[in-house]
Amino acid sequence: MTDFYVTTQCLENYGSHCHSGKFSDDSHCWKFKTGTDYIVSGLYKHQDAMAFVASICMYNGIGWKEFPSECITVCEWNAKWDMDNPNDVEYRDFKLKYVERVDPRTFDRALHERKMNVTLGEF
Numbered sequence: 001m002t003d004f005y006v007t008t009q010c011l012e013n014y015g016s017h018c019h020s021g022k023f024s025d026d027s028h029c030w031k032f033k034t035g036t037d038y039i040v041s042g043l044y045k046h047q048d049a050m051a052f053v054a055s056i057c058m059y060n061g062i063g064w065k066e067f068p069s070e071c072i073t074v075c076e077w078n079a080k081w082d083m084d085n086p087n088d089v090e091y092r093d094f095k096l097k098y099v100e101r102v103d104p105r106t107f108d109r110a111l112h113e114r115k116m117n118v119t120l121g122e123f
Helices: 046-057 075-079 085-096 109-116
Strands: 003-012 030-033 037-043 064-072 100-102
Touching: 003 046, 003 075, 037 046, 046 064, 046 100, 064 075
Parallel strands: 037 100
Antiparallel strands: 003 030, 003 037, 003 064
16 A cells, blocks of 8 residues: 545635625635645555545635645655755644544544534545
């Protein structure tokens, strides 16, 4: 099994704050927002890691959307950093401090729903 680093992307619709936010009446105004990073253990394929993260994070509302956008192995993720560069070291440590570690074999959906204050549905 391989550990994967999965990143999500979020979008916020500013048009939904005081208008309908719909494309049909041209009141949409989508902006990119930060997402969440996950380290996924217990799987063999990139596709499985991305699909698992999708099952626990995807949201598709009129004012907010979140979806997986990148999936690489943790080894590939670690290779991106220049450990001789103090800025890279600091940022890598920051990312690791806030990454969500998940494993489909031990994932507690009810706990995650309470933490995120959402209902995930079936996966």
